[in-house]
Amino acid sequence: MIIIVSVLIIIMLAAAVAACIFKDLLSATIASCMVSLIAAVLFFFLQAPDVAMAEASIGAALVTAVFVIAIRRTRRYEE
Amino acid sequence: MKKGVSIILLLILLWGVVAALSEMPFGKAKLEVAGHYTDYGKEDTGAANIVTSVVLGYRGFDTLGEVTVLFLACIGLAVVLSTLKKQGCGARQTPSLILNTGFRFLFPLILLFGTYVFMHGHLSPGGGFQGGAVIASGFVLMYLSVPKIKRLNHFVSTLFESVGGLIFLVIGLIGLKLGSQYFLNNFLPNGEFNTLLSAGIIPVIYIAIGFKVGSELSKIIDVLLEESE
Numbered sequence: 251m252i253i254i255v256s257v258l259i260i261i262m263l264a265a266a267v268a269a270c271i272f273k274d275l276l277s278a279t280i281a282s283c284m285v286s287l288i289a290a291v292l293f294f295f296l297q298a299p300d301v302a303m304a305e306a307s308i309g310a311a312l313v314t315a316v317f318v319i320a321i322r323r324t325r326r327y328e329e
Numbered sequence: 330m331k332k333g334v335s336i337i338l339l340l341i342l343l344w345g346v347v348a349a350l351s352e353m354p355f356g357k358a359k360l361e362v363a364g365h366y367t368d369y370g371k372e373d374t375g376a377a378n379i380v381t382s383v384v385l386g387y388r389g390f391d392t393l394g395e396v397t398v399l400f401l402a403c404i405g406l407a408v409v410l411s412t413l414k415k416q417g418c419g420a421r422q423t424p425s426l427i428l429n430t431g432f433r434f435l436f437p438l439i440l441l442f443g444t445y446v447f448m449h450g451h452l453s454p455g456g457g458f459q460g461g462a463v464i465a466s467g468f469v470l471m472y473l474s475v476p477k478i479k480r481l482n483h484f485v486s487t488l489f490e491s492v493g494g495l496i497f498l499v500i501g502l503i504g505l506k507l508g509s510q511y512f513l514n515n516f517l518p519n520g521e522f523n524t525l526l527s528a529g530i531i532p533v534i535y536i537a538i539g540f541k542v543g544s545e546l547s548k549i550i551d552v553l554l555e556e557s558e
Contacts, residue, residue: 312469
């Protein structure tokens with residue numbers, strides 16, 4: 251159990267750092283979506299299924315959609 | 330000079346934080362209400378899900394505030410975006426076969442799951458906000474896969490939004506009139522514990538919130554996409 255959680259946390263931290271340093275904004279958005287998804291799994295392991303459900307649907311689906319639409323309107327690559 | 334002032338300000342801030350934290354007893358429960366919620370939530374509100382009994386039973390007024398914030402955000406977004414000029418973007422890529430087939434298979438199931446989540450908010454994890462967000466993510470999938478975007482009917486989504494909010498307010502006011510003198514008083518019978526028709530007004534309000542949040546969030550995505558066409 252603790253191994254699974256630690257592996258998840260390490261992946262989540264890596265995704266968070268990647269979201270900060272990526273120059274391609276679409277990749278950064280997908281990385282931040284991954285952070286939300288793993289956060290939802292961790293909330294479920296911490297016995298908070300209500301929060302996990304909200305995090306999965308809002309953080310992973312809707313916020314990503316809003317970011318992707320914004321990138322489509324502007325530029326994809328950061329200078 | 331500037332640095333000296335900022336260091337003094339930082340020290341004052343630090344002193345304030347330390348003074349505030351040193352007042353709190355370490356390792357003891359700071360609030361007695363939390364214990365009351367877990368001990369008596371079942372009898373007081375009749376909801377099997379303790380989170381729901383707090384969100385809509387004890388703290389229903391705060392939930393009304395949250396719903397209002399979401400409503401204002403949706404209106405504000407629509408107003409701000411309607412003032413912008415429509416710009417042309419690149420051509421849309423046609424969705425692949427996998428996306429189309431997956432959409433046809435998953436869309437009804439996602440809607441069904443969202444409805445289940447907000448109807449059983451007082452029994453199982455979830456509630457109006459979560460169910461509404463699940464429904465809105467189903468609509469995001471629809472916008473991704475349908476090649477020529479079918480628009481949401483804005484009249485219908487606005488109708489669901491307004492009626493959902495009004496049901497919440499009216500039920501709260503009925504409780505204020507019928508029971509003791511507080512807003513969102515539970516005036517319906519609690520019913521048999523852990524059945525669908527239990528917990529008084531909670532399922533009614535959660536169904537209203539589910540429709541409201543679902544139509545609001547899908548409308549936000551719809552408005553954003555409309556502007557980016």
